[in-house]
Amino acid sequence: MVNSIVLVFMDCVESKARVCFFGQPPELDAADMHQWMAQFMELVRKGCPRQCGDTAKADSCQRLGLEDGTIPDERIRSSREKLWTNAFQARLNGPSFWSDSYCPLCWIEVDLLQTTRVSGVITQGNEFSWTTYLVTEFKVSYKPTPLSGYEYIKENNGDIKLFDGGDIDSASTPHTNYFNQAIMASVIRIYPTRRIVRYALRFELIQCPMD
Known part of the structure; x- marks a missing residue:
């Protein structure tokens, strides 16, 4: 015993x-x-709550409008649109989720219209009584201005950074990743690269006070 x-x-x-x-x-x-x-x-x-970063920092950050609907549906886009995988369904804590079966070639993005400081991303999967859907790893790229090309967020050594999407045991619990350095972006794009059962995602972008 x-x-x-x-x-x-x-x-x-x-x-x-x-x-x-x-x-x-x-x-x-x-x-x-x-x-x-x-x-x-x-x-x-x-x-040990599963969240990157301390609670005080999380409480001081501002959510940029996916969860509360400030960002309208037409500014949330994805690589493919279907009746059951519409990009606007990817709002954090929303009743549904965005999904695509053609990952890791798939992506979902948010148009912020103007260059905005973004400090991190909150992601969330879905838990059901019979299974769990979760994006466990993803990459992030962004457009510094509306007219520029996409750039990946990278590690200090130049490799594309792979972000942790959370745990299977708490897939519906929002999981926060802070960028090593805040970025200035007009568009943020997420590329799911690993999943549990199915690529399913809800998310939010955050802006934290400058250090």
């Missing part, structure tokens, strides 16, 4: 180890392993 267990994870921003769970796990019921794991991961998530 396990008396106690300690789980330590690395913070995604500060690269520091954090104790996310210490104590006795839920009583194991071999007949329902899935439920046991769900209960246990909920305890872990309470100890």
